[in-house]
Amino acid sequence: GPSVVDGPGVDPSCFAPWDASTKHFQWEAQEGPYRIAIVNGFVGNTWRIQMIKTAKAYAEDPAVKDKIAEFKVVSTGTDAPAQLGAIEDFINQGYDAIVTIAVSPDGFDRVIRLADRENVVLVPFDNVLDTDAVMQVNEDQLAMGRMWAEFALKELDAKGVSSGKILEVRGLPGNSVDRDRSIGINEVLAADDGTWEIVSVVGNWDDGTTQKVVADAIAVHGQFEAIIGQGGSNGVIQALTDAGHPWVPVAGESENGFRKAIAEHSDEGLKGISIGQSPGLVAVAMKAAISALEGNVMPQLISVPLPVATYEELEDGKNFWSDLPDNFFTVNEFPPCGVNVSGPAIMAQDETDVK
Amino acid sequence: MRDLILRNRAFAGALAMFLVLFLGYHALHPRGFSTAVFIQNANESVAIAFVAMAQTIPVLMGGLDLSVGAVMTLANCIASHLVTGSPVQMVLGMIVTLACGTAFGLMNGLIVVYGRIQPIIATLATGAIAIGLALIIRPSPGGEIDGDLNWAVTNAVFDFAETYGLADDGNAAWLQPFVNIPVPLIILLVIGFGVWIPFKRTVTGRTVYAIGSAESAAFMSGLPVRRAKIAAFTLAGFFASCGGLYLAIQTSSGNADVSQAGAYTLNSIAAVVLGGSSLLGGIGGAIGSLVGAGILRVISFYFRILSIDPLLQPLIEGLVLLVAVSLGALRTLRVKNRLELFR
Amino acid sequence: MTPFARLSPENRPIAIAAIFVVVIVLFGTVYTLSTQGTAPMLSPGYLLQQLQIGSFLGICAAGMMVVILLGHIDLSVPWTLTAAAMMATTVGGPWAIPTGLAVGLLVGLLNGFGVAYLRIPSMIFTLGVDSVLRGLMVAHTGGFAPQTTASPLMRFLAADRIAGIPVAIFVWAGVSLVIAGILTRTGLGKAIYATGAKEGAAYLSGIRTRGVIVAAFVISALCASTAGVLLAGYSAKAYQGMGNAFLLPAIAAVVLGGTHILGGRGRYAGTLVGVILIVFLNSVLSIMQMPEAFRQIIYGVVIVGMLLVYGREGGSRT
Amino acid sequence: MQDAAALQGAPPTPYHEAGMDSTTPHVALEGVSRYFGGITALKDVDFQCRRGTIHAILGENGAGKSTLIKIMAGVLPPSEGRMLLDGRPVAFRSPAEARDAGIVCIFQELSLIPDLSVADNIFIDRPPRSLGLIDRRAQRRRSEELLARIDCEDVNPDTNVRDLSLSRRQMVEIAKAISKNPSVLILDEATSALTSRDVQTVYDLLGKLREDNVASLFISHRMHEVDALCDTLSVFRNGHHIETFGKGERTSGEIVRLMIGRDIEAQFPPKPAPVAGKSPALKVEALKWEDRLKGIDIEVAPGEILGLGGLDGQGHKELLLALFGVLKGVTGRIELGGRPYRPASPARAKRQPTSLALVPEDRKTEGLMLQLSIADNLLTPNYARVSTGPLIDRSRADTAIADAVTQLQIKVGDVTDKVETLSGGNQQKVVIAKWLIDDPDVILLNDPTRGIDVGTKQEIYRLMRQLADAGKAIVLYSTDYDELIGCCDRVSILYDGRVVAELDGERLTEENIVSASLNIPGGEAA
Ligand SMILES: Nc1ncnc2c1ncn2[C@@H]1O[C@H](COP(=O)(O)OP(=O)(O)OP(=O)(O)O)[C@@H](O)[C@H]1O
Numbered sequence A: 001g002p003s004v005v006d007g008p009g010v011d012p013s014c015f016a017p018w019d020a021s022t023k024h025f026q027w028e029a030q031e032g033p034y035r036i037a038i039v040n041g042f043v044g045n046t047w048r049i050q051m052i053k054t055a056k057a058y059a060e061d062p063a064v065k066d067k068i069a070e071f072k073v074v075s076t077g078t079d080a081p082a083q084l085g086a087i088e089d090f091i092n093q094g095y096d097a098i099v100t101i102a103v104s105p106d107g108f109d110r111v112i113r114l115a116d117r118e119n120v121v122l123v124p125f126d127n128v129l130d131t132d133a134v135m136q137v138n139e140d141q142l143a144m145g146r147m148w149a150e151f152a153l154k155e156l157d158a159k160g161v162s163s164g165k166i167l168e169v170r171g172l173p174g175n176s177v178d179r180d181r182s183i184g185i186n187e188v189l190a191a192d193d194g195t196w197e198i199v200s201v202v203g204n205w206d207d208g209t210t211q212k213v214v215a216d217a218i219a220v221h222g223q224f225e226a227i228i229g230q231g232g233s234n235g236v237i238q239a240l241t242d243a244g245h246p247w248v249p250v251a252g253e254s255e256n257g258f259r260k261a262i263a264e265h266s267d268e269g270l271k272g273i274s275i276g277q278s279p280g281l282v283a284v285a286m287k288a289a290i291s292a293l294e295g296n297v298m299p300q301l302i303s304v305p306l307p308v309a310t311y312e313e314l315e316d317g318k319n320f321w322s323d324l325p326d327n328f329f330t331v332n333e334f335p336p337c338g339v340n341v342s343g344p345a346i347m348a349q350d351e352t353d354v355k
Numbered sequence B: 001m002r003d004l005i006l007r008n009r010a011f012a013g014a015l016a017m018f019l020v021l022f023l024g025y026h027a028l029h030p031r032g033f034s035t036a037v038f039i040q041n042a043n044e045s046v047a048i049a050f051v052a053m054a055q056t057i058p059v060l061m062g063g064l065d066l067s068v069g070a071v072m073t074l075a076n077c078i079a080s081h082l083v084t085g086s087p088v089q090m091v092l093g094m095i096v097t098l099a100c101g102t103a104f105g106l107m108n109g110l111i112v113v114y115g116r117i118q119p120i121i122a123t124l125a126t127g128a129i130a131i132g133l134a135l136i137i138r139p140s141p142g143g144e145i146d147g148d149l150n151w152a153v154t155n156a157v158f159d160f161a162e163t164y165g166l167a168d169d170g171n172a173a174w175l176q177p178f179v180n181i182p183v184p185l186i187i188l189l190v191i192g193f194g195v196w197i198p199f200k201r202t203v204t205g206r207t208v209y210a211i212g213s214a215e216s217a218a219f220m221s222g223l224p225v226r227r228a229k230i231a232a233f234t235l236a237g238f239f240a241s242c243g244g245l246y247l248a249i250q251t252s253s254g255n256a257d258v259s260q261a262g263a264y265t266l267n268s269i270a271a272v273v274l275g276g277s278s279l280l281g282g283i284g285g286a287i288g289s290l291v292g293a294g295i296l297r298v299i300s301f302y303f304r305i306l307s308i309d310p311l312l313q314p315l316i317e318g319l320v321l322l323v324a325v326s327l328g329a330l331r332t333l334r335v336k337n338r339l340e341l342f343r
Numbered sequence C: 001m002t003p004f005a006r007l008s009p010e011n012r013p014i015a016i017a018a019i020f021v022v023v024i025v026l027f028g029t030v031y032t033l034s035t036q037g038t039a040p041m042l043s044p045g046y047l048l049q050q051l052q053i054g055s056f057l058g059i060c061a062a063g064m065m066v067v068i069l070l071g072h073i074d075l076s077v078p079w080t081l082t083a084a085a086m087m088a089t090t091v092g093g094p095w096a097i098p099t100g101l102a103v104g105l106l107v108g109l110l111n112g113f114g115v116a117y118l119r120i121p122s123m124i125f126t127l128g129v130d131s132v133l134r135g136l137m138v139a140h141t142g143g144f145a146p147q148t149t150a151s152p153l154m155r156f157l158a159a160d161r162i163a164g165i166p167v168a169i170f171v172w173a174g175v176s177l178v179i180a181g182i183l184t185r186t187g188l189g190k191a192i193y194a195t196g197a198k199e200g201a202a203y204l205s206g207i208r209t210r211g212v213i214v215a216a217f218v219i220s221a222l223c224a225s226t227a228g229v230l231l232a233g234y235s236a237k238a239y240q241g242m243g244n245a246f247l248l249p250a251i252a253a254v255v256l257g258g259t260h261i262l263g264g265r266g267r268y269a270g271t272l273v274g275v276i277l278i279v280f281l282n283s284v285l286s287i288m289q290m291p292e293a294f295r296q297i298i299y300g301v302v303i304v305g306m307l308l309v310y311g312r313e314g315g316s317r318t
Numbered sequence D: 001m002q003d004a005a006a007l008q009g010a011p012p013t014p015y016h017e018a019g020m021d022s023t024t025p026h027v028a029l030e031g032v033s034r035y036f037g038g039i040t041a042l043k044d045v046d047f048q049c050r051r052g053t054i055h056a057i058l059g060e061n062g063a064g065k066s067t068l069i070k071i072m073a074g075v076l077p078p079s080e081g082r083m084l085l086d087g088r089p090v091a092f093r094s095p096a097e098a099r100d101a102g103i104v105c106i107f108q109e110l111s112l113i114p115d116l117s118v119a120d121n122i123f124i125d126r127p128p129r130s131l132g133l134i135d136r137r138a139q140r141r142r143s144e145e146l147l148a149r150i151d152c153e154d155v156n157p158d159t160n161v162r163d164l165s166l167s168r169r170q171m172v173e174i175a176k177a178i179s180k181n182p183s184v185l186i187l188d189e190a191t192s193a194l195t196s197r198d199v200q201t202v203y204d205l206l207g208k209l210r211e212d213n214v215a216s217l218f219i220s221h222r223m224h225e226v227d228a229l230c231d232t233l234s235v236f237r238n239g240h241h242i243e244t245f246g247k248g249e250r251t252s253g254e255i256v257r258l259m260i261g262r263d264i265e266a267q268f269p270p271k272p273a274p275v276a277g278k279s280p281a282l283k284v285e286a287l288k289w290e291d292r293l294k295g296i297d298i299e300v301a302p303g304e305i306l307g308l309g310g311l312d313g314q315g316h317k318e319l320l321l322a323l324f325g326v327l328k329g330v331t332g333r334i335e336l337g338g339r340p341y342r343p344a345s346p347a348r349a350k351r352q353p354t355s356l357a358l359v360p361e362d363r364k365t366e367g368l369m370l371q372l373s374i375a376d377n378l379l380t381p382n383y384a385r386v387s388t389g390p391l392i393d394r395s396r397a398d399t400a401i402a403d404a405v406t407q408l409q410i411k412v413g414d415v416t417d418k419v420e421t422l423s424g425g426n427q428q429k430v431v432i433a434k435w436l437i438d439d440p441d442v443i444l445l446n447d448p449t450r451g452i453d454v455g456t457k458q459e460i461y462r463l464m465r466q467l468a469d470a471g472k473a474i475v476l477y478s479t480d481y482d483e484l485i486g487c488c489d490r491v492s493i494l495y496d497g498r499v500v501a502e503l504d505g506e507r508l509t510e511e512n513i514v515s516a517s518l519n520i521p522g523g524e525a526a
């Protein structure tokens, strides 16, 4: 296993430690090229598909291509034993690093123990583990929630609104990301001195469910002053449009469609902020794994900066693409990390003729 | 007699399919036929195998239990709270977990028998209830199951002995022939055979078969139809909770994952069918389903050793499943009297 | 319960479910009146909007019912729906809807072939088809960026209103008329009941039961794909997993409507009431911001409870 | 409806039996009634049976016989009244409780489990055990003994019941019943599919049981069986116990009159003189299928009733199914109305220019959809006939149904009732009627009168003859020799998948049928 060492770690602009108290790991340097596996859980939504494509593209990136001897991706579905089994199998096969999106924030004790025993670098990202025994890569969900809420309050303040109903659209129940984002949002709203009634609905992070629950909420509650949605932001916009709800500040994810809508309607009142959990995180996780294998000092918890874009910052062809489908996630690059696989490049790999 | 062979032929076919797939996987695996890989295979298969065995019993009765995945999840969440503390407390926790799952199965049985609701619908509903309870018990994943227990139970006999300082830390001579056997495999086989085979050879067990084959005849023959139905669902609850308990120990935690529960239920049906039981009831057995669960798992093992485009994996997995269950159709082509198709 | 005793076993569930719908609406109204002082559940706008969203489920349930009448089940609904929607938007333009329906037709033929000709239990064959379709859609989405925007006609059918009434409700009504017509007025409908009641006897009566089974699965898949096309229109686009929320509610609606899960018995009116029941139950739970855990429990209790109230199955112990 | 006494012109003869009068009856029912919703199946029945007798229960279809024994056997509770066992009141809640009290019943709709072996079935509820678990070896051994006792050594205890013929199943059912050492053994039409050899075995068995002081209750629609066997006879009609009397106290004519409340004329309608030279409606040459049909040749002309006779399991059933297109891999030549015909499916068979119809063996699983209405059942083969385009023409459908109900005099309350509410005889009529609407030219009948009472049987015989006279060709398989002799113009005897004899005119006698059935060389001439 890794030894706990003092920071700072390598390349802090890319591998930023979560906070000051984050400890640092160092593995024995190993000879490259490495065998790397990605153990995905569920496959069957756009985010995951984009993530897999990003991983594949990044593995071909000249910067890392030579460092990777073998690269494999499997998806195990939402089945904890299958995911644990796949990780263990890759450890048994002698892979050097395993990057994973955990199906559950707990339950990895055994594979962590095995990985440490075999000196395999295990890197959970996105859905990370409730443990400090492995190196992990994520964006700060709590901060994301806070930032959404702060933005909404700022815009309302600018409009001179200081009371009313705010709609919060939550994600998958029971998921820690959902929990953290919601805590962030509600913390900020509670601390504000406006009088807000918060209506909270569950949208499962998917466009359709979100659209339905937002439409329901509008039908029941009439009007909201602002909407803070964790995901499925396209659905929020669609529900507002269909209901003829006036444009209000909306905080949401980084879907292309959402950004298109903000760009189009911000003058009419759709003051939007778009922060995304990027599928490109996988590339950062892969890069971190390689870096660890090379023997560098790594933070245990790597914080990837939040890719924020407000209505003021949107620019067609740069951080959204008006001629591309709504469904893909716009933020995909992390320049400080040298991860330059852009969203359109991923989603339009063979698409030159389709466009 | 012919039918007897045919019945065994389904099981034999399943076993053959499993062995071919399993040996093929180990042959291709860089560390094939090693204890580590066997342990990993066994660990991954225990939960689904238990749930598949659970599903078998209602299926033999001609019904389906759509709550097995949910009961497994419920047991998983209960165990994540209870299987902790001193060894005695942990054992008590396990007993309570199994008792809860069994009681849930009993409730299914009572609803089916006294409410006279078709099992498939009754358990669709009670499955939702089980998930709801699991979510209440464990709103977000977590739990503090003993790490030693986790390690001991998910490894080979040697590690088990070593962890608990038994048999000379696993070095006792008499233990040596067994040290490399995965503990999960032992748990599975002991509970599977130890419960199922005796059950099958009781009047209640036989009644389960009889109900699936001809329910009114079973009643008219003076068989304890109600008792058997209740027993069947209760036993299903027991097996499902064994799966949940193992899952909890394996992951040291509980997780009220709705989609995982659904996936386990559906996979359990596939495993039962692959294992040679008839969804119409009366034919098959839990041991076949154990093999069926193995087949299901081994299929997915291949993605880890073959280089297949990750985005094509779900498609290939689906196709393989479809083809595997379609193999049963070969029987249909041999049927010369079309009336036999309409059972 | 006594007033229901006189109703025929087919109509009893329908009447009871209808009454329960009223109870739900009243309960929701009392709840909103007491918490917010408003009664949105009684406003036509809200009811229509709920029915508009309910129409997708309604169309799925209509198809599901036909298959359940045969004693089979169609577990491929979620990804049939999704695949139809995704293919429709990929093709786009005037051919969007025909493409979506063609997907349904193909899936239905495949399901029907597996169940009727290979005689693989529908429970397992349609499950396999569902995962194949999912695999195809993952590969499709991953291959290149397919177009996902709904065509204007799809938008119109799903999201627009005529005379204040959502067009989707008209579509649902149309599908309902067709299905009810098939079931009650055509030889095919009668053959479906006969095959569901006793396939062997139906076959010996000269009914081409394999054809009937194929037809039923085609109907189901066409309904699912219609729902998919509409749902894509409603969301203005297609996306992975859009069908996941429809399978179990569709089965539940059919069963709550009094259709026997083993086939042979049931009336379309029941399915209609069953869908409305589920839609309004969902509405009330949403309004109450009921947490997921209790929602699940309430669903379960409602299904078991309703079936218990419907009464025991006919006298015979079969 | 006249009551029994009036019909007799004298008060009912009191029931008496030498030497047994003083003892309490073993089983007694007092004032038992049973209602099913609005239907009265039994009304205020007093009934007794004693040990050491064979007691026949007679009555039309729907008279209440099965209901009576289901009450005795714990399947149904009585709505009113009570049951006494050796003078003590008992109330069974399940067949298991009745069995524990020594009452064992072979039900009309057999109670074997198809997917279990013969041995499992025989000892289904009380298997021999060791260490609390079923002892399969002992079970097998004891099954063999029991089967040998009823001359069924040919049945392998390991065979699944599914693979047995109906007659073997009935024998297994009998073995299962006697394995329980009953004090009351009830046989509800348990011999309906047995061939004469097996029937004889059963008679012997019942005789032995009588000596062992067992009370046997015997329900059968075959009068000659009853005559030969029973000491005491009870007649039921419309749910009432009409009369009980000893053997030989009534003539068959009187018994029939008690059963159906009227006299019946000659049982079989007269046969017309044979007309030679008609071209056959159905001609079969060298028909083969698997190892069951080994080259069958038959032909039947319009207006003719061809009987198929022989022991059970000689290929009759397969022959009819093969003609109707149910079997795969049939070879040989078939002509329908002079045109070659290749059977492919029932749907095809019924659409031939010379069309076929089949009344199958088991009306409950093959003939009817029990949970559907009478009307729907009648229309099942006929939707094309009553539809305009894809839509059903309601008025045409109603006419067709009404015609069928009148033509066959089906006793229905309302054609929208479920067909399962009809009595067995009327259900059988529905099966026949649904095909008559289709107006077939060749009608294949597989034992259509099994379990049908004499009155209804007679109606069916008359109907068959009417259809023949109207130019239909009929192929009738029957297990009842009287029926073959009385109804058929010609009878082909099948043995081991071949026609071994063809009997007509003078040569159509029971002796000839029996010897041909056993394929005794030269027996035909005897
Ligand atoms: N479960 C039931 N539900 C409704 N009616 C019933 C039921 N069982 C019997 N009956 C009715 O009770 C009457 C008597 O039926 P029962 O079966 O006793 O007649 P049976 O004498 O055995 O006639 P068969 O000779 O046809 O066997 C019939 O009219 C029948 O319709």
Ligand SMILES: Nc1ncnc2c1ncn2[C@@H]1O[C@H](COP(=O)(O)OP(=O)(O)OP(=O)(O)O)[C@@H](O)[C@H]1O
Pocket: C315, C316, D036, D061, D062, D066, D067, D108, D109, D189, D420, D421, D422, D423, D424, D425, D427, D450, D451, D452
């Ligand atoms: N579930 C039911 N509902 C209504 N009536 C029933 C039901 N089950 C049985 N019956 C009635 O019970 C009567 C007796 O049925 P049983 O099972 O004894 O056979 P059967 O139809 O009388 O046969 P057969 O007359 O050919 O010997 C039937 O006539 C039928 O009308």
Ligand SMILES: [Mg+2]
Pocket: D065, D066, D067, D108, D188
């Ligand atoms: Mg009867």
Ligand SMILES: [Mg+2]
Pocket: D061, D066, D108, D189, D424, D451
């Ligand atoms: Mg009868």
